[in-house]
Amino acid sequence: CSSDLGIGHSFAFNRAENHDIYLSRTECVHTLIDLVSRGGNLLLDIGPAADGTIPVIMQDRLLAMGRWLERNGEAIYGCSRSPFSRSPWGRTTQKANTLYLHVYDWPQGDRLAVPGLVSDVRQAWMLADATKAPLPLARDPMGVLTLDLRGRHPDEHATVIALQIDGQLRTRSEEHTSE
Numbered sequence: 001c002s003s004d005l006g007i008g009h010s011f012a013f014n015r016a017e018n019h020d021i022y023l024s025r026t027e028c029v030h031t032l033i034d035l036v037s038r039g040g041n042l043l044l045d046i047g048p049a050a051d052g053t054i055p056v057i058m059q060d061r062l063l064a065m066g067r068w069l070e071r072n073g074e075a076i077y078g079c080s081r082s083p084f085s086r087s088p089w090g091r092t093t094q095k096a097n098t099l100y101l102h103v104y105d106w107p108q109g110d111r112l113a114v115p116g117l118v119s120d121v122r123q124a125w126m127l128a129d130a131t132k133a134p135l136p137l138a139r140d141p142m143g144v145l146t147l148d149l150r151g152r153h154p155d156e157h158a159t160v161i162a163l164q165i166d167g168q169l170r171t172r173s174e175e176h177t178s179e
Contacts, residue, residue: 004043005031007061022057025064029157032065032076033102037091039081064157071128072160075100083171084116090158094169100127101161103154110149112161117145118170126152127160135161 008022023031028044035042044065046058069076079093079100089112090104103112124135124147136148147161 004045006045006047007058023061025061026157028061028065029068030104033091033093033158036076036079037082037093037102068155068157071155072158075102075127075160075162083169088113088115097165097167097169099163099165099169101163103159103161106154106159107149110152112147112149113140114145114147114163116172117163118143118172119168120166121145122164122166124161124163126155127162128155 007028032042032044044062046054046062048054074095075093079095081094082092083094083099084092087101088105089101089107091102093100093102099117101112101114107113121137123132124137125132126135135152138146138148140146
């Protein structure tokens with residue numbers, strides 16, 4: 001599930017395109033995450049103006065994606081598809097024994113539920129946090145893992161939470177797809 005798309009409607013610079021048709025910074029980051037979470041990759045096309053310069057709006061989008069990847073690239077590079085068919089708050093990628101929760105919609109009450117995850121979690125932390133301060137986690141009576149995000153703030157575009165899984169990844173079969 002790879003995708004080749006332009007930041008605007010065209011695959012190159014087009015003077016007729018207004019700035020409001022270009023993908024926003026957040027849309028660019030979410031597009032990348034979404035494709036990786038489905039096992040794909042993104043080829044984002046940009047095109048120079050007639051004088052050979054890259055238009056400022058395209059530079060802006062690429063720089064925003066680069067800044068996000070500097071902090072969260074571990075959750076993109078070398079990752080594989082999500083073990084879940086859907087997540088109510090965003091997307092998921094995985095690498096070895098780590099799940100990466102890409103949170104688009106910050107949860108009300110600062111508690112993030114991860115339905116369908118059966119595996120035990122050794123540790124959870126926000127990927128952009130250099131100290132890797134552990135996030136408190138618990139299971140509710142139905143076995144749903146919940147992360148306590150009180151006192152934390154969402155990152156621009158998408159917050160990534162790393163979950164180090166104890167042993168092999170196990171999910172509830174009814175919430176797992178092979179897409």
